[in-house]
Amino acid sequence: MNSDASAPKPLAANEVIKAASNLLRGTLVQELQDTSTGAISDDNGQLTKFHGLYLQDDRDLRNALKKEGKEKAFSFMLRVRLPGGVASPAQWLVLDTLAGELASPSLRLTTRQTFQFHGILKGNLKPLVQRMHHALLDSIAACGDVNRNVMAPPNPERSAALQRVYEDARSWSEFALPKTRAYHEIWLDDALVAGGEPEQEVMYGPTYLPRKFKTGFVLPPSNDSDVYSQDLGFIAIVENDQLIGYNVTVGGGLGMSHGNAETFPRLADTLGFIPADKVNVVGHAVLTTQRDYGDRTNRKHARLKYTIEDRGVEWFKAQVEERSGIHFAPARPVHFTTIEDPHGWHACVDGTEFYGLHLLSGRIRDEDGWPMKTALREIAEIHTGDFRLTPSQNVTISGVTPEQKPRIQAILAKHGLHKENERSRLRLNAMSCVALPTCGLALAESERILPQLLGKLEPHFAQAGVASEAVSLRVTGCPNGCARPYLAEIGLVGRAPNKYALYLGAKYNGERLNRLASPSVTLDGAVAMLAPIIQRYGTERHPGEGFGDFCDRAILPADATFHSVGTVATA
Numbered sequence: 086m087n088s089d090a091s092a093p094k095p096l097a098a099n100e101v102i103k104a105a106s107n108l109l110r111g112t113l114v115q116e117l118q119d120t121s122t123g124a125i126s127d128d129n130g131q132l133t134k135f136h137g138l139y140l141q142d143d144r145d146l147r148n149a150l151k152k153e154g155k156e157k158a159f160s161f162m163l164r165v166r167l168p169g170g171v172a173s174p175a176q177w178l179v180l181d182t183l184a185g186e187l188a189s190p191s192l193r194l195t196t197r198q199t200f201q202f203h204g205i206l207k208g209n210l211k212p213l214v215q216r217m218h219h220a221l222l223d224s225i226a227a228c229g230d231v232n233r234n235v236m237a238p239p240n241p242e243r244s245a246a247l248q249r250v251y252e253d254a255r256s257w258s259e260f261a262l263p264k265t266r267a268y269h270e271i272w273l274d275d276a277l278v279a280g281g282e283p284e285q286e287v288m289y290g291p292t293y294l295p296r297k298f299k300t301g302f303v304l305p306p307s308n309d310s311d312v313y314s315q316d317l318g319f320i321a322i323v324e325n326d327q328l329i330g331y332n333v334t335v336g337g338g339l340g341m342s343h344g345n346a347e348t349f350p351r352l353a354d355t356l357g358f359i360p361a362d363k364v365n366v367v368g369h370a371v372l373t374t375q376r377d378y379g380d381r382t383n384r385k386h387a388r389l390k391y392t393i394e395d396r397g398v399e400w401f402k403a404q405v406e407e408r409s410g411i412h413f414a415p416a417r418p419v420h421f422t423t424i425e426d427p428h429g430w431h432a433c434v435d436g437t438e439f440y441g442l443h444l445l446s447g448r449i450r451d452e453d454g455w456p457m458k459t460a461l462r463e464i465a466e467i468h469t470g471d472f473r474l475t476p477s478q479n480v481t482i483s484g485v486t487p488e489q490k491p492r493i494q495a496i497l498a499k500h501g502l503h504k505e506n507e508r509s510r511l512r513l514n515a516m517s518c519v520a521l522p523t524c525g526l527a528l529a530e531s532e533r534i535l536p537q538l539l540g541k542l543e544p545h546f547a548q549a550g551v552a553s554e555a556v557s558l559r560v561t562g563c564p565n566g567c568a569r570p571y572l573a574e575i576g577l578v579g580r581a582p583n584k585y586a587l588y589l590g591a592k593y594n595g596e597r598l599n600r601l602a603s604p605s606v607t608l609d610g611a612v613a614m615l616a617p618i619i620q621r622y623g624t625e626r627h628p629g630e631g632f633g634d635f636c637d638r639a640i641l642p643a644d645a646t647f648h649s650v651g652t653v654a655t656a
């Protein structure tokens with residue numbers, strides 16, 4: 086067979102779908118009216134992602150339904166767009182009500198500071214989006230090949246600088262929204278204004294980006310949103326309590342596929358320093374460079390990290406400088422110490438306080454002895470501040486006045502939910518992705534086995550006398566890395582039912598990836614491997630040495646170089 090190696094590769098199927106979609110409309114309106122199935126076509130399924138919606142099915146029911154010759158139990162997941170994770174009490178109450186009335190009863194806080202509904206039946210999609218809209222909430226660009234939910238430090242009123250960082254994050258999020266009216270037409274029944282200006286995606290163009298694109302803002306010493314895992318990162322530089330600018334990072338990303346060495350997690354490179362008022366212009370240049378040069382032929386090679394890996398960071402920096410007209414100054418020194426959310430009560434400069442509430446895996450539901458949904462609803466009913474979703478799937482009850490504090494404390498106490506001090510740091514720092522039963526890509530359990538895994542690991546940390554050490558444990562049901570497991574000191578990544586790859590040795594502050602310690606272990610096998618390491622950590626660690634640093638120094642062989650790109654580079 087003749088093949089011409091120089092012939093251009095065909096575009097990925099998604100590129101053809103986007104191009105033919107009339108700016109993300111496809112035939113969604115018609116398909117939503119089809120009541121003969123709970124599903125939609127694959128092509129339209131790719132487009133709904135840009136509207137924040139995923140078609141899923143209940144994987145617990147798959148086999149039984151197949152045996153009965155029935156359609157899969159289809160439903161949709163909806164991800165809210167919530168830059169910086171801020172929701173008012175009124176919005177909380179709307180979301181709480183919708184979960185149960187029009188979706189599964191539980192709400193899920195994500196690793197990128199937003200809410201997800203699961204289990205929305207096709208016929209409930211429009212009413213749900215419309216009721217969210219009345220509460221000034223939407224799901225535009227929460228998923229899809231666009232700039233996704235922008236992450237930002239969750240408690241801006243802790244300082245004037247943080248407030249400014251939050252505002253810059255919001256501004257970039259708005260700036261980089263798609264301009265199509267498709268969402269409004271399809272879900273909110275907005276008619277196109279006849280004779281109006283022709284619709285144009287000036288920044289994205291008609292085929293948007295080659296792949297998803299993520300932005301995170303951080304303010305050292307906290308690296309709570311794992312800035313080096315973001316396609317585009319802004320590290321706030323503060324002098325004399327004033328924000329003076331940002332170090333800009335590019336090309337982070339974590340997703341990979343088991344057994345495919347061409348896919349890998351990668352930490353971002355630092356391009357340099359920019360003044361604070363240049364965020365949008367630099368963001369625009371980064372995004373359009375990726376728009377023009379990202380790989381549109383292979384979705385497994387389409388993230389910005391591969392564009393930079395292939396073409397070099399100096400080339401990329403030159404592109405951004407040329408497009409933005411801004412010359413990067415040398416990066417300012419930054420020092421990260423933690424990724425942990427603040428738990429319990431904390432004071433803010435405006436005289437209010439916030440309460441950092443720990444939620445395992447971000448799940449909000451009522452369980453015996455753990456009535457999280459009821460408690461948060463009761464708080465929302467009286468709260469005059471707001472709620473902040475954190476990058477570690479927790480929530481802070483923010484802007485609490487001295488008068489309100491006793492009332493909120495009483496609600497937490499009544500429901501037994503003020504126990505952050507009694508939890509191990511391992512538990513407080515743990516994260517897991519959703520995985521089964523809703524995630525179509527899950528190879529193994531994640532959220533559902535986290536409590537069991539913690540229950541088995543915590544006694545080892547206690548026995549070794551290190552229960553109060555902050556240790557990051559992150560579990561995912563597949564190598565896509567939704568709970569950022571490659572930046573965890575202990576990372577477990579699903580391969581098959583009860584089979585996980587075990588990774589150790591990341592730096593706690595998110596500046597170094599972990600390395601493969603075992604390619605395939607059961608959960609019990611992982612606990613058995615970890616037990617003696619935890620014991621040794623208790624007795625052999627250097628003063629102040631984190632668990633990840635200890636594993637990197639004393640446990641992992643020096644030649645265990647699973648990740649080739651594992652350090653923070655500065656261009």
Ligand code: SRM
Nearest residue numbers: 195196197199338339340341517518519523524565566567
């Ligand atoms: Fe993710 C796909 C859940 C954060 C990398 N992710 C998915 C899907 C939508 C599965 C699918 O495509 O069918 C999952 C839906 C599960 C469900 O039932 O809800 C899913 N990802 C999540 C969430 C909800 C995990 C959580 O438990 O919180 C997070 C939602 C964040 C948000 O609010 O926007 C979530 N996903 C992440 C992160 C972490 C981050 O962004 O900080 C990553 C790794 C960082 C990165 O992007 O490199 C991540 N998700 C992926 C990937 C791999 C992308 C790649 O470049 O290879 C996929 C699969 C894909 O895109 O093809 C994926």
Ligand code: SF4
Nearest residue numbers: 518524527562563567
């Ligand atoms: Fe699903 Fe994999 Fe993401 Fe977990 S890591 S939510 S299993 S895609």
